[in-house]
Amino acid sequence: MNACRGILSVGLLCAVVACTGPRSPADRPDDAARSAVLVSDSAGVMNISLGNVEELSAADLAVDLVFSTKERGIELFYVGDAILLGDGGVALANTGASEVLLFSGEGSLATTVGGQGEGPGEFSAITTLIGTPEGFVAYDARLARLTEFSASGEFLDSWPLSAQSAIVDLRPLAIAADGSMLAILGEQRFFMPEGTKRDTTPLLAFADPGTEPDTLAMLPAKEWSYGEVPGGGLTRREPGFGRDIVAGGFRDRAILGDTDLFELSIHTAGGDLTRRIRGSGGGWPVTADEIETSRAARLALRGSDAPDWYAQMVENAPFRETHPALHSGVLGPDELVWIGLATRPAEETRDWLVIGPDGQPRGRLNLPADASVLAIDADRFVVLQSDALDEEEVRLYRY
Secondary structure: OEOOOOOOOOOOOOOOOOOOOOOOOOOOOHHHHHOOOEEEEEOOEEEEEEEEOOOOOOOEOOOEEEEEOOOOOOOOOOEEEEEEOOOOOEEEEEHHHOEEEEEOOOOOEEEEEEOEOOOOOOEOOEEEEEEOOOEEEEEEOOOOEEEEEEOOOOEEEEEEOOHHHOOOOEEEEEEOOOOOEEEEEOOOOOOOOOEEEEEEEEEEEEOOOOOOOEEEEEEEEEEEEEEEOOOOOEEEEOOEOOOOEEEEEEOOEEEEEEOOOOEEEEEEOOOOEEEEEEEEOOOOEOOHHHHHHHHHHHHHHHOOOOOHHHHHHHHHOOEOOEOOOEEEEEEOHHHOEEEEEOOOOOOOEEEEEEEOOOOOEEEEEEEEOOOEEEEEOOOEEEEEEEOOOOOEEEEEEEO
């Protein structure tokens, strides 16, 4: 990779500070919500200051279920990603089966593309889907290959990454019509004898998939705690209330952030900053009861036969003193953004704040706390949930 050609400020640049009032009832007029948000422009970059999001007045948005894979009797095997297609359909990466499922807008399974293999249109490990004007691109991490399909599932083309860039953990975020691509690396796999440390990941800009990328910045990624296990060897796990990167995309745009700070930024596939969002939220002190509950949950996952050394490791595991500032961010068309707000462990639901293309709040939705929002557009969204048996279910909603 080339040396850093210029460190990007990913969501860390100054923005106008917003003042907010107390949260109002859901039926308050839209202009009341807008009065709490300040939007400005600086050299072509939109700056959005939300103030305290817990007090931000935003109407509750109504949702309607369009379809559920469980209700349709469709079995899923490790869902890797999903996107909403321009023709109204949904593309779903059924990664464990090396296939992409294409649904109509009403939820019927239109076709399945892919299958295990290395030939044209086949996959070994689908990790990312990115929409295009013609349909979508699927990234295969093991083959280090991008494959383009039409919205109906027709194979169009494929591009292997350059030998220098064929990295198993590459995560493409955005691809432009000229082939330029923005990406990060996924989970790192190094170990330390002890302590707590955050991974870092490079932000990579490809002029096209066949060239070596430029490194634009080094970003803070997932936080890990490390320790030794009896008999030799090292282990790692996420510390309680640890921090992580926020990274995703929509077509030729990428969203980046850090759950330690309520700051998100949007970039083109070439790396240029177009929008930054700042606010305040989460960050509450972690209580002793929350720590004990978290420890008990970890022991329960191991079962009643957990060895003494494991119980001791859980007892001594580090915990953050404060909650994260936010949970996640999801990008949609025209730089529409959904922000998953922080929750406490005992809460069963999570608020999602919807920020429109004009920078103003469109409203908020309340979803199950363990639900993953995979894709959004102006009036639809896709959610992934797992039940107690880890059976996956994907749902499409309108809002």
